[in-house]
Amino acid sequence: MYSTKIVKAENSSAAVQAIGSSKEGKILAGGMTLIPTLKQRLANPDCLIDISSCGLEGVEDKGSSVRIGAMTKHAAVAESSSVAKAIPALADLAGGIGDRQVRNRGTLGGSVANNDPAACYPSAVMALDGTVHTNKRDISADDFFKGMFETALEEDEVIESVSFKKPEKACYMKFPNPASRYAMVGVFVAKFSDGVRVAVTGAGEEGVFRHSDLESALSSNFSEEAVSGVEVSSDGLMSDIHASADYRANLIGEMTKRAVSS
Amino acid sequence: MSEGIGASVKRKEDKKFLTGKGKYTDDINRPGQVYAHFVRSDVAHANIKSINTKAASQAAGVVAVYIGEDVAADGIGGPICGWVVPNRDGSATHEPPHPLLAQGKVRFVGDAIAVVIAESVEQAKSASELVEVDYEELPAVANLETASSGAEIHEGMKENRYFDWELGDEAATDKALQSAAKVVKLSVRNNRLIPNAMEPRSALAEYDDLGGSYTLHTTSQNPHLARLILAAFMFQIPESKLRVIAPDVGGGFGSKIYVYIEEAVCIWSSKKINRPVKWTADRTQSFLTDAHGRDHINNVQLALDESNKIIGLRVDTVCNLGSYLSAFAVAVPTYLHGTLLSGLYDIPTIYTNVKGMATTTAPVDAYRGAGRPEATYLLERTMDAAAREVGMDQAEFRRLNFIPKDAFPYQTAVALQYDTGDYEPNLDKAMEMIDYKSFEARRSEASKRGKYRGIGVSSYIEACGLAPSAVAGALGGRVGGWESASVRVDPTGTVTVFSGAHSHGQGHATTFSQIVSERLGIPNANVEFVHGDSDKTPFGMGTYGSRSLAVGGVALSKALDKVVEKSKKIAAHLMEASAEDVEFKDGKFTVAGTDKETAFGDVALAAYVPHNYPLETLEPGLEETAFYDPMNFTYPAGTHIAEVEVDPATGVVEIVDWAACDDFGNLINPMIVEGQVHGGIAQGIGQALLENAHYDENGQLLTASYMDYCMPRADDLPSFKVECTNTPCTHNDLGVKGCGEAGAIASPPALINAIINALSPLGVSDMSMPATPETVWRAIQNAQARAAE
Numbered sequence A: 001m002y003s004t005k006i007v008k009a010e011n012s013s014a015a016v017q018a019i020g021s022s023k024e025g026k027i028l029a030g031g032m033t034l035i036p037t038l039k040q041r042l043a044n045p046d047c048l049i050d051i052s053s054c055g056l057e058g059v060e061d062k063g064s065s066v067r068i069g070a071m072t073k074h075a076a077v078a079e080s081s082s083v084a085k086a087i088p089a090l091a092d093l094a095g096g097i098g099d100r101q102v103r104n105r106g107t108l109g110g111s112v113a114n115n116d117p118a119a120c121y122p123s124a125v126m127a128l129d130g131t132v133h134t135n136k137r138d139i140s141a142d143d144f145f146k147g148m149f150e151t152a153l154e155e156d157e158v159i160e161s162v163s164f165k166k167p168e169k170a171c172y173m174k175f176p177n178p179a180s181r182y183a184m185v186g187v188f189v190a191k192f193s194d195g196v197r198v199a200v201t202g203a204g205e206e207g208v209f210r211h212s213d214l215e216s217a218l219s220s221n222f223s224e225e226a227v228s229g230v231e232v233s234s235d236g237l238m239s240d241i242h243a244s245a246d247y248r249a250n251l252i253g254e255m256t257k258r259a260v261s262s
Numbered sequence B: 001m002s003e004g005i006g007a008s009v010k011r012k013e014d015k016k017f018l019t020g021k022g023k024y025t026d027d028i029n030r031p032g033q034v035y036a037h038f039v040r041s042d043v044a045h046a047n048i049k050s051i052n053t054k055a056a057s058q059a060a061g062v063v064a065v066y067i068g069e070d071v072a073a074d075g076i077g078g079p080i081c082g083w084v085v086p087n088r089d090g091s092a093t094h095e096p097p098h099p100l101l102a103q104g105k106v107r108f109v110g111d112a113i114a115v116v117i118a119e120s121v122e123q124a125k126s127a128s129e130l131v132e133v134d135y136e137e138l139p140a141v142a143n144l145e146t147a148s149s150g151a152e153i154h155e156g157m158k159e160n161r162y163f164d165w166e167l168g169d170e171a172a173t174d175k176a177l178q179s180a181a182k183v184v185k186l187s188v189r190n191n192r193l194i195p196n197a198m199e200p201r202s203a204l205a206e207y208d209d210l211g212g213s214y215t216l217h218t219t220s221q222n223p224h225l226a227r228l229i230l231a232a233f234m235f236q237i238p239e240s241k242l243r244v245i246a247p248d249v250g251g252g253f254g255s256k257i258y259v260y261i262e263e264a265v266c267i268w269s270s271k272k273i274n275r276p277v278k279w280t281a282d283r284t285q286s287f288l289t290d291a292h293g294r295d296h297i298n299n300v301q302l303a304l305d306e307s308n309k310i311i312g313l314r315v316d317t318v319c320n321l322g323s324y325l326s327a328f329a330v331a332v333p334t335y336l337h338g339t340l341l342s343g344l345y346d347i348p349t350i351y352t353n354v355k356g357m358a359t360t361t362a363p364v365d366a367y368r369g370a371g372r373p374e375a376t377y378l379l380e381r382t383m384d385a386a387a388r389e390v391g392m393d394q395a396e397f398r399r400l401n402f403i404p405k406d407a408f409p410y411q412t413a414v415a416l417q418y419d420t421g422d423y424e425p426n427l428d429k430a431m432e433m434i435d436y437k438s439f440e441a442r443r444s445e446a447s448k449r450g451k452y453r454g455i456g457v458s459s460y461i462e463a464c465g466l467a468p469s470a471v472a473g474a475l476g477g478r479v480g481g482w483e484s485a486s487v488r489v490d491p492t493g494t495v496t497v498f499s500g501a502h503s504h505g506q507g508h509a510t511t512f513s514q515i516v517s518e519r520l521g522i523p524n525a526n527v528e529f530v531h532g533d534s535d536k537t538p539f540g541m542g543t544y545g546s547r548s549l550a551v552g553g554v555a556l557s558k559a560l561d562k563v564v565e566k567s568k569k570i571a572a573h574l575m576e577a578s579a580e581d582v583e584f585k586d587g588k589f590t591v592a593g594t595d596k597e598t599a600f601g602d603v604a605l606a607a608y609v610p611h612n613y614p615l616e617t618l619e620p621g622l623e624e625t626a627f628y629d630p631m632n633f634t635y636p637a638g639t640h641i642a643e644v645e646v647d648p649a650t651g652v653v654e655i656v657d658w659a660a661c662d663d664f665g666n667l668i669n670p671m672i673v674e675g676q677v678h679g680g681i682a683q684g685i686g687q688a689l690l691e692n693a694h695y696d697e698n699g700q701l702l703t704a705s706y707m708d709y710c711m712p713r714a715d716d717l718p719s720f721k722v723e724c725t726n727t728p729c730t731h732n733d734l735g736v737k738g739c740g741e742a743g744a745i746a747s748p749p750a751l752i753n754a755i756i757n758a759l760s761p762l763g764v765s766d767m768s769m770p771a772t773p774e775t776v777w778r779a780i781q782n783a784q785a786r787a788a789e
């Protein structure tokens, strides 16, 4: 990796300031994505702003939603009793990310900010009608994810926390890529009193997306049969050495069925 | 005795390895050491128009930058080919040069163009980015399908073919095919694999300008061989001026047999700049430049008579050997593959033709099993297809065609003579272990749960204990196949074994100690094992082809014979008896018919403190060396049976059971043997389900990291049931055969056959490797679509 310097920010405004005063500063959260990128010399930031001391960790039950600090590690979400009680599917999702080491370093904020098309969390943010809280504003899930590795975040914007609405029922079904064990297809199904939200990760050419056909089918009939009635199109799905678009389309249907029936 | 032959003692070396205390090449540092980093081609095939190293040379910390012209100016040769074969038309294998650094042309992504040597790794990498290479791109030749029609890779080499070799009787075989009651035809592909040793390759070279000699620490499975090739063929320096040390090596699987260009560049530059030079591959370089494995397409025709007995076999193979011929690249698909095509079946006539092709991909060479997995895969897939086509049970069809127990020694139609074997007990035992007879009940139970359950058999034989030198030489090998061992007994009776074999995970320190313990009656803890240093051990051929025990272990046994023989003379003197009357057992010398006895330790002491010693007739000291050249290969054989369940909705294959029954001859340490079998099966499952080196049409390796190249993990594997039978090898003193590769050889066809068996009710009769979920799902979709037509 290229040499760089690290600053430890005391709070998010200090972090924002540090970004502003650097040329190409980057926020360092768990480093699970950023550090390998640096090691492979694919990025050359002049400054890393460590936000681990900004007080951005923790889970808060807000009644109709759960708010989780950006620096909360996947392992902490997986083990949190409030998450388990309010949205068990979210705890399951976090517990299924990567391996033990990754879960003990990787963070919610890092995952959401990175918006890897195969990452798990973005599907939860979408399906649970989440809100991304930054130092500047609140961004709704539907406005936040802008395509592969793209988000609504501005250069000097730091995610402070993410809120997830409590569903009546939810389930995340992940079909892992056998090599990376990221999602080859991950489907998050959340049933709310006013309808069902279905978010798909790992499959879309533009990253995470909501599947409107599955949502409307399930909103009127929350059953496996309803899913079977939907022809999942392969349009807009990724084709790569691991899976073709039509196999991914098949998996979307299959994972949705399993999520619904679980 | 409980620590001797046959005891499952814990491995001596494990404490070191399990606590992270192993000392690998990259752990070794020398004063004044600098670091090499290679500028590598990022295109598959191109002429190099120019290389500009000026900015790199002036970058911070840079000590030197060298390119191909500098190598050429110093007259340093490239890695050589250790085995060649004649072509069908009598001409020789085409052996194109493999320069240390590209000479005007690059031939695969990862081909080395320049080396940058700097005070730190990071400085070397930064400066490397400043080297400017101007390419004139040429079309890539990325796979076997396009090899013969693709752009010329090596000057003057027609149709990108290194060789076109044959074995067996073509006329007789074709006649058998014509007269057959049934001919079973199958085309199979053996997928391309990347070895992925846990420790990446590394080299540390140091030049001593006072003595004019070099020391190379390197990740080698055979340090003496590396020394011979480097000194005599590449550098043309006295062999004695190069010491090669392979310290702890973290796995090889074949990929660390060969001399690679990086080691040679470190040696060469260490003299030029007179500083120790270290290079260690990062994982990306390992993926790109370690010799890959397999990559065959085999067209098989099996002739059967009316009673379903095999009467002939023809196999036409093309194999991808990559951009340059690696040391044993030619041997693997020919003499380690063509000669195994009889499997454990009585086949009167066999013919095979193998074309070795060049492509603009990494070199391909031996990988765990080396040739025998390819032979076993095509044969066992064909046996499976044949059984299905004639409507026989897959196990019984094999049994019908096994070489009968009373036919040994058995001369195959493809050169090898099997000394001994008994194949039915392995099949019977494996069937019993997996409860073969109740399988159909399990299949119907699974189908109630919506799963397709299948069972697959693979009966294999392999030739290991490489190799009888005269045979290897007659077939084109350029090295010997013997092994060496020295036994040094200390005055106090402790022992150090110096072996020419090299352990990089196999547990030699334990196994070899057990042989000493058994023979000399001393505790295992009193035996040290030294290997991997050309200055310490006798010249040895190293470790590959499951040869360490079958050849190196036997050399040790012969050295121990000499120690015992001399000790008896000393003991006879001490006990005032004649040597013929002295018996040696459990560490004690006795004289028949008397109560005289003397301990091994007393004899050792007398040898070194020869106050009372027959110095007139016997040298003092107790140290013996033996070199052993085997009479024949050894022939482990066995049967593996896999049971799977397939989820038709996703194509996911779950391995639900695995039974392996192998005949490895005598076992020294059954626990280590079982571990080797487990590891081998895991690798075979990796090949069958998960692993695939994927080059795109531009010759870019798309699977150059663990994000894309899928290695087997513990949770991909079932709990294996492993048992052994034993027909001791008839031609070596220990009766041992070798077990290191068997698992990787036997397992892929067992698994693929099981998947086909599971899906056969749908009409599926073929499955390619790796059988990824999508591959399996697609086979189901296609079969259902066919059925619907």
Ligand SMILES: Cc1cc2nc3c(=O)[nH]c(=O)nc-3n(C[C@H](O)[C@H](O)[C@H](O)COP(=O)(O)OP(=O)(O)OC[C@H]3O[C@@H](n4cnc5c(N)ncnc54)[C@H](O)[C@@H]3O)c2cc1C
Binding pocket: A026, A027, A028, A029, A030, A031, A032, A033, A034, A035, A051, A070, A071, A074, A096, A097, A098, A099, A102, A105, A106, A107, A108, A109, A110, A111, A113, A114, A118, A119, A120, A121, A153, A157, A158, A159, A160, A180, A181, A182, A183
């Ligand atoms: C082996 C492995 C397996 C994995 N498997 C999975 C998996 O199965 N599923 C899955 O979903 N993920 C997986 N991941 C990704 C992992 O879960 C991390 O979440 C992810 O790498 C990013 O989180 P991080 O905290 O490490 O962020 P970092 O690597 O520190 O940062 C990532 C990016 O986000 C930016 N960033 C970080 N925090 C913030 C913030 N608060 N505000 C604004 N920008 C920010 C950084 O500047 C950087 O650009 C895996 C990773 C590895 C290494």
